Amino acid sequence: MTIDVVNARTYKHSRLSLARSLKLAQLVAFEKVVETGSILAASRELAMTQPAVSKSIHELERHLDASLFVRGKRGVVLTEFGQEFESHAKPMLAELRHMVDGLNSWQTGAAGQVIVGTLITASTTLLPEAITRLRAGVPDVTVEVRIGSNATLFSALARGEVDIVVGLLPAPSTPVPRGDARARLEHVKLYDETLCVVMDRRQLMARRRKLSLRDLAGLEWILPTPDSVAYTAARALFEKEGVKLPARVVYSVSVLTNIGLLTRGPMVALMPRSGAEPFRRAGVVSVLPLGDIGSFGTVGYTVRADRPAGPVLKRFVAALHGAAGRH
Numbered sequence: 001m002t003i004d005v006v007n008a009r010t011y012k013h014s015r016l017s018l019a020r021s022l023k024l025a026q027l028v029a030f031e032k033v034v035e036t037g038s039i040l041a042a043s044r045e046l047a048m049t050q051p052a053v054s055k056s057i058h059e060l061e062r063h064l065d066a067s068l069f070v071r072g073k074r075g076v077v078l079t080e081f082g083q084e085f086e087s088h089a090k091p092m093l094a095e096l097r098h099m100v101d102g103l104n105s106w107q108t109g110a111a112g113q114v115i116v117g118t119l120i121t122a123s124t125t126l127l128p129e130a131i132t133r134l135r136a137g138v139p140d141v142t143v144e145v146r147i148g149s150n151a152t153l154f155s156a157l158a159r160g161e162v163d164i165v166v167g168l169l170p171a172p173s174t175p176v177p178r179g180d181a182r183a184r185l186e187h188v189k190l191y192d193e194t195l196c197v198v199m200d201r202r203q204l205m206a207r208r209r210k211l212s213l214r215d216l217a218g219l220e221w222i223l224p225t226p227d228s229v230a231y232t233a234a235r236a237l238f239e240k241e242g243v244k245l246p247a248r249v250v251y252s253v254s255v256l257t258n259i260g261l262l263t264r265g266p267m268v269a270l271m272p273r274s275g276a277e278p279f280r281r282a283g284v285v286s287v288l289p290l291g292d293i294g295s296f297g298t299v300g301y302t303v304r305a306d307r308p309a310g311p312v313l314k315r316f317v318a319a320l321h322g323a324a325g326r327h
């Protein structure tokens with residue numbers, strides 16, 4: 001008779017063991033140390049003493065039986081184990097924030113907070129209008145705006161670090177971002193955005209009444225970053241006109257950086273028309289007369305489909321729809 005012996009593996013952690021040992025205060029301290037890169041800076045932001053923050057981190061490392069940070073003269077950086085732990089701690093802390101907002105709203109009617117990730121297409125017109133509408137109805141609401149690329153913001157949304165992303169919607173084939181493979185993202189269209197090419201209004205070429213893309217090919221261009229949805233529209237524009245992509249390019253999705261560059265020399269920038277319009281009205285740039293050069297993409301917002309929207313987020317979404325009606 002043959003007997004198969006299976007060696008049971010002994011795991012260091014279990015759900016029950018972590019539930020007994022981990023404290024939310026330790027996770028909050030861990031998050032702040034990661035953000036600031038320094039125990040001293042974290043203690044200041046948390047209004048705690050430095051020894052108290054150090055104690056929280058040491059207790060956390062003792063419970064986990066692993067080092068979370070490498071200490072150095074210039075601060076701390078995450079170890080590989082620390083990076084793994086952070087990927088799980090962030091969604092937990094994001095859910096804690098949502099719970100705080102939900103409970104406060106239920107018990108006291110407090111306004112709460114909404115964290116918005118935004119792209120170049122929404123940062124100059126749509127988003128300011130939506131925030132103004134939101135605060136008109138809920139004056140005490142706290143709004144935090146984070147600017148970044150599609151890849152960065154959608155990953156942050158999947159991890160629960162932002163509540164909503166406003167800007168160009170990705171193509172249907174875009175994969176689920178890293179951060180939380182379980183996250184399901186829902187994209188909602190608001191309006192279609194058109195392309196335009198702008199230049200500092202003081203440039204001689206900006207005064208011409210007729211131009212083609214070939215006339216501008218030799219200039220230095222500002223284009224959306226290759227990881228952004230808008231870059232696809234930029235490539236399509238040049239391919240449609242049979243013109244090679246410019247040899248001299250600055251890739252940027254920062255509106256203020258783009259405007260600053262345009263005012264310093266003979267550069268041209270590809271922008272969403274609604275994003276360029278405020279600067280045209282202010283007399284900073286001219287929209288070059290290239291005719292209908294195509295679509296910049298579909299502007300809308302993205303939320304987590306697997307998380308019910310809280311009261312503040314619902315109000316903000318309504319404000320977005322109201323602001324989009326003006327486009």
